[in-house]
Amino acid sequence: MSYRIRVPEKVDPLDEAHLLTGVDRFLHVLQEQRRAVLAGLGVVLVAGAVVAGVMWYDYQSTLKARELDQEATLHYLNRPADDPKKSQEQLSQAITLYKQVVDQYPRSPAAPLALFHLGNAQVLANEVDAGIETYKRFMLLYGSNTSLLGLVQQRLAYAYLAKGDRDQAVKAFTGILDIPGALNKDHVLFELAKIEESQSRPEGALAHYQDLMKNYPNSPFTSEAAVRVKVLEVKKAPETPAAAPASAASAPAPQPEQPAKASSGKSTAPASKKKQ
Structure with a gap:
């Protein structure tokens, strides 16, 4: 009869940290x-x-x-x-x-x-x-403050106009139209149109006025723009040729000559013979 030797299992002692x-x-x-x-x-x-x-x-x-x-x-x-x-x-x-x-x-x-x-x-x-x-x-x-940037550039344009530098003023005004969210674009279009009028360029003025009326119908400047458009269109229309001078009035028809009045002297009638 064989005997099996029982070997006890090895148990590793737990680390101290695991017991905490x-x-x-x-x-x-x-x-x-x-x-x-x-x-x-x-x-x-x-x-x-x-x-x-x-x-x-x-x-x-x-x-x-x-x-x-x-x-x-x-x-x-x-x-x-x-x-x-x-x-x-x-x-x-x-x-x-x-x-x-x-x-x-x-x-x-x-x-x-x-x-x-x-x-x-x-x-x-x-x-x-x-x-x-x-x-x-x-x-x-x-420059990122778009709510004020448009107003600042408008004031800058006015300052250039005060100096007589119209080109820089137009440049400042035009730059406002490219600012997203600017609240004064209608006013800027009106000012640009006025500058065009002052330089005797009705086509440019009409373009700005019409742009204002189309894109900003509720603007307080729209009514004035409509008036200016009518005035400029009248000036732009070709003048009608002057009417030909009226023909000379026809001479009055000659009136028939009045017969001359008989002289008041007595005519010598032949004496009638008396009946004897």
Whole structure:
């Protein structure tokens, strides 16, 4: 009878880490990586502090920029009409305050509108060249602001007209028609038509007026455009040849001559013989 020798199974002792619970394992890893964890936590805290500081600074900058913009606008709008000297002083103060907004707080929400108002104030103060540069600066810094970009280019065109540079004005006006979402395209077409009329080019003026009437029928400029179209079409129509001069009036028919009246003298009739 054979005997089978029973060999006991080998059991590997479990690793100590396997016997730990999830929390104990986390604490164990945390203990081993303490320096790295503390360093990462410090980075997170610093980043959070930086973000909070930037947000607080932006908030304070927005408030300050808004206050300056409101003060400048009050000076700009409340100029006395009956006191030119004081009006000029307030306009100068408005220009100074608008410059502070755009120079010190260019990232604030008030900066684009302040820059637009700055250009308007400079042109009004007869600083046309400075106003043109301000409008160009707006186009460079805030060209993505399509709601204001069209108005800025329109003001730029007016500034060029004030300088007598009609070609640059037309270029600025025409550029507005290519701005998606510009709200003043109807006004621009009307201004372009007026420029064409001033240069004695009725065909170009008619094209702009008709474009305005077709694409913007509800525009407040449409009725005036319709009047101008009628006037230009009358001028454009060839003049009717002048009527031939009326033929000379026929001479009156000669009237028959009146018979001459007999003389009043007595005619000598032959004496009749008396009957004897």
